[in-house]
Amino acid sequence: MREFSRRSVLLASGLALAGCSSSSPSSRPSALPTSLDTPTPTPSPTHPPSPTPVFPALTSADIDATAAGFANRQPTAWGLDIAGIIQRTDDAGIALTLDACGGPGGSAFDQSLIDFLRERQIPATLFLNSRWIEANLSLAQELASDDLFELGNHGTRHCPLCVTGRDAYCIPGTATAAEATREVADNHLYMAQELGVEPRLFRSGTAHYDDVGIDICRALGEVPIGFSINGDGGATFSPAQVESAVSTAHAGSIIIAHMNQPEGNTAEGMKPGLSRLLDAGFAFTHLPTLPL
Numbered sequence: 001m002r003e004f005s006r007r008s009v010l011l012a013s014g015l016a017l018a019g020c021s022s023s024s025p026s027s028r029p030s031a032l033p034t035s036l037d038t039p040t041p042t043p044s045p046t047h048p049p050s051p052t053p054v055f056p057a058l059t060s061a062d063i064d065a066t067a068a069g070f071a072n073r074q075p076t077a078w079g080l081d082i083a084g085i086i087q088r089t090d091d092a093g094i095a096l097t098l099d100a101c102g103g104p105g106g107s108a109f110d111q112s113l114i115d116f117l118r119e120r121q122i123p124a125t126l127f128l129n130s131r132w133i134e135a136n137l138s139l140a141q142e143l144a145s146d147d148l149f150e151l152g153n154h155g156t157r158h159c160p161l162c163v164t165g166r167d168a169y170c171i172p173g174t175a176t177a178a179e180a181t182r183e184v185a186d187n188h189l190y191m192a193q194e195l196g197v198e199p200r201l202f203r204s205g206t207a208h209y210d211d212v213g214i215d216i217c218r219a220l221g222e223v224p225i226g227f228s229i230n231g232d233g234g235a236t237f238s239p240a241q242v243e244s245a246v247s248t249a250h251a252g253s254i255i256i257a258h259m260n261q262p263e264g265n266t267a268e269g270m271k272p273g274l275s276r277l278l279d280a281g282f283a284f285t286h287l288p289t290l291p292l
Helices: 060-069 111-120 130-135 137-144 177-195 211-219 239-246 266-279
Strands: 095-100 124-128 149-153 254-258
Touching: 060 177, 060 211, 111 266, 124 130, 130 137, 130 177, 137 149, 137 177, 149 177, 177 211, 239 254, 239 266, 254 266
Parallel strands: 095 124, 095 254, 124 149
Antiparallel strands: none
């Protein structure tokens, strides 16, 4: 495993439910809790985005060694909040993260949301699935060139990252160590080739992992990211629900929402919710440098 110098983080446990648009609308969760955080935030000082470190390129030797090294490992934990998933940070800013899941029904683009972030200069980490990139290649290249955004890896097929095929929200997970390795690595390589980005952060489809999947992700040089605030319930929340959820964020919170469902209410609720946080004195930041 390659080692990089990273700042420490505060790992916290707790239950949260992720919503990520899939190839089947019926696989989306219908009712989700919005937050693990306390509802009374304390404003943080202005905090600029953390610099993005430069990582060595992922090689075919890394991929083959990882798949072989975990081939006989059996998982002992599964879910959204198991050890090793980053759900919060000790950073002074709030981390807004947006998923673009791809596939049938999931490859659109919420231009209104991204325009708002640019207008208010709110940095965000955008987790892109390979199918979404393929459907929006020019747009993905434009986003990669914008320093306001950091791009993360949202997988190749948008699967829960595991080694037993376990499903979440009716989406089957990767079934072997080799499949889990390719779920991370193939989109990593695709992003490097097409976007010039070596992603340092990974979020699985549905944000579910088992402990072997987590270790595979880290062995490939990417940090598995979860969330502490479910901002839009897989793009199913009403505008009021989105605003209410986002408004509970405070320093160290990681918000998850979606940028691939413009017909939903994410942008309509995000705009007042994020504006309220800015007015309260909060700052937004890319996810800080995190340890493998």
